[in-house]
Amino acid sequence: MSVPRYWRETKYRYRLIGQMCAQCGNAGFPRSGVCSACGSVDLEEVKLAETGHVVTWTVVRNPPAGYMEYAPYLVALVELDDGVRVLSQLVDIEPIKVKTGMRVEAAFRRVKVDGGSGIIEYGYKFRPLIE
Amino acid sequence: MRAVAVAGVGLTKVSEHWEKGLQDLFTEAAHKAFEDAGTKEIDALYVANMGAPILQGQMHLGAMLADALGMRGVPALSVGAASASGGVAFHEGVKAVASGFADCVLVGGVEKMSDGLPEEVYSILAMAEDQEYTAYTGVTNTGLNALIHRSYMETYGATAEEIAMFAVRGHEHAVGSKHSQYPFKVAIDRVLASPMEADPVHMLECAAVGDGAAAMILMPADKAPEGVEVAATSVATGPYYLAGRKDILTFDAVKTAAERAYKVAGVTPDDIDLVEVHDETTITGVISLEDLGFVEKGKGASYVADGCTMREGEVPTNTFGGLKARGHPLGATGLYQVGEVALQLQGRAGPCQVEGAQVGLAESLGGLGSTCAVTILRRG
Numbered sequence: 001m002s003v004p005r006y007w008r009e010t011k012y013r014y015r016l017i018g019q020m021c022a023q024c025g026n027a028g029f030p031r032s033g034v035c036s037a038c039g040s041v042d043l044e045e046v047k048l049a050e051t052g053h054v055v056t057w058t059v060v061r062n063p064p065a066g067y068m069e070y071a072p073y074l075v076a077l078v079e080l081d082d083g084v085r086v087l088s089q090l091v092d093i094e095p096i097k098v099k100t101g102m103r104v105e106a107a108f109r110r111v112k113v114d115g116g117s118g119i120i121e122y123g124y125k126f127r128p129l130i131e
Numbered sequence: 132m133r134a135v136a137v138a139g140v141g142l143t144k145v146s147e148h149w150e151k152g153l154q155d156l157f158t159e160a161a162h163k164a165f166e167d168a169g170t171k172e173i174d175a176l177y178v179a180n181m182g183a184p185i186l187q188g189q190m191h192l193g194a195m196l197a198d199a200l201g202m203r204g205v206p207a208l209s210v211g212a213a214s215a216s217g218g219v220a221f222h223e224g225v226k227a228v229a230s231g232f233a234d235c236v237l238v239g240g241v242e243k244m245s246d247g248l249p250e251e252v253y254s255i256l257a258m259a260e261d262q263e264y265t266a267y268t269g270v271t272n273t274g275l276n277a278l279i280h281r282s283y284m285e286t287y288g289a290t291a292e293e294i295a296m297f298a299v300r301g302h303e304h305a306v307g308s309k310h311s312q313y314p315f316k317v318a319i320d321r322v323l324a325s326p327m328e329a330d331p332v333h334m335l336e337c338a339a340v341g342d343g344a345a346a347m348i349l350m351p352a353d354k355a356p357e358g359v360e361v362a363a364t365s366v367a368t369g370p371y372y373l374a375g376r377k378d379i380l381t382f383d384a385v386k387t388a389a390e391r392a393y394k395v396a397g398v399t400p401d402d403i404d405l406v407e408v409h410d411e412t413t414i415t416g417v418i419s420l421e422d423l424g425f426v427e428k429g430k431g432a433s434y435v436a437d438g439c440t441m442r443e444g445e446v447p448t449n450t451f452g453g454l455k456a457r458g459h460p461l462g463a464t465g466l467y468q469v470g471e472v473a474l475q476l477q478g479r480a481g482p483c484q485v486e487g488a489q490v491g492l493a494e495s496l497g498g499l500g501s502t503c504a505v506t507i508l509r510r511g
Contacts, residue, residue, distance in 0.1 A: 061328060062329075063253065077373065085375070100281070
């Protein structure tokens with residue numbers, strides 16, 4: 001991945017910034033330039049909730065190029081407390097202990113060491129919430 | 132708009148063709164289709180492919196393959212819609228003939244997957260999804276299937292065995308098929324004992340890597356009396372991100388494409404005598420049957436387990452094995468499906484024949500159901 005391409009996304013990946021529709025209030029992630037609920041392009045950036053719950057999950061055992069070092073790893077569809085859904089790796093937990101519905105929080109982690117341009121990519125992963 | 136017919140079909144065997152390259156496979160299928168149609172006077176070429184730019188480092192397939200066929204001068208282009216490329220290319224070819232822009236079109240799909248290392252193939256499959264926020268998580272195509280597979284089990288109470296039966300049924304149907312990759316039976320115990328690919332999806336619930344090419348000649352129906360009428364083609368897109376879907380167990384694109392196709396063809400699911408669906412894993416096969424309207428939402432897995440999709444059942448499904456047993460050479464897959472429906476309606480399906488089939492449907496998916504192409508063929 002090229003440096004500018006990585007750099008364009010850092011704000012959203014590092015801080016979990018989504019978009020909110022100024023017309024109907026629908027929030028979404030990632031930003032897309034149009035409200036998926038009402039079609040409005042009157043959008044604002046919004047900081048998303050950093051806690052939520054697991055909707056569904058899997059264990060990736062045969063990873064794509066660049067992800068070998070973490071395999072096998074958990075991937076979950078997380079619904080944040082503001083209702084927005086995010087796809088993410090799930091870390092700091094053994095697969096056998098994961099349960100649908102469990103509470104999780106966003107964490108800042110290394111995601112990938114890029115082969116082509118040597119960039120070390122960071123971003124969000126989710127981990128169990130200790131309440 | 133003119134009525135269009137499939138005038139010729141050419142399918143190579145899906146396999147790991149170590150000795151054949153992308154051009155070899157494509158021309159083999161094309162020559163079979165020419166021979167079947169009794170003509171090679173085409174005036175347009177559509178190529179369906181997904182992975183050549185990465186697997187072979189090859190772009191510009193249109194000009195390359197037109198030249199390989201000795202057809203310099205024809206307009207040629209490649210059509211890309213991930214693993215729905217074949218279905219979408221067919222739709223484009225039909226439009227060209229129906230509109231009068233072309234009188235004889237070759238639509239051919241090709242994929243030479245075994246040129247890639249396994250992790251490269253996983254990366255290519257994930258390129259159907261957004262690289263910045265979906266593939267970025269390290270999720271694979273099978274991993275995405277696994278997310279809906281688990282949710283389906285937890286939401287509707289379907290068992291692992293019921294869903295896995297989709298793979299067993301495909302293998303049963305492939306027995307005797309000349310072009311299928313794995314034409315043999317596989318017992319449910321073996322499927323469930325195979326290693327996890329992405330929990331809860333077992334390896335033997337997933338389509339494997341395969342090379343293949345499928346080609347079809349399209350002509351105006353009145354010029355191809357022996358052909359099979361194209362009753363409808365339809366392409367739709369749906370929400371691109373799994374995370375952006377309100378209901379992750381429904382493929383909106385399938386519902387939209389199917390609704391349009393049924394309307395154009397003037398048929399309902401009850402009129403369909405056989406169906407070829409896109410079972411990249413077992414759960415996409417199950418959900419496809421539901422969203423195409425053959426069975427109520429949440430009941431698809433038990434429908435399959437009960438035998439309703441068998442050759443003698445209510446809706447014979449994946450009659451040459453589907454993606455699991457016929458094989459899934461990505462960009463070519465959608466054209467294998469349409470070609471198989473044509474062979475069925477012409478009574479040329481050999482040991483895989485569904486007796487008396489008059490109307491058949493093929494459903495091709497790109498990404499996790501974010502593109503859907505539906506084709507309905509009718510015996511002329």
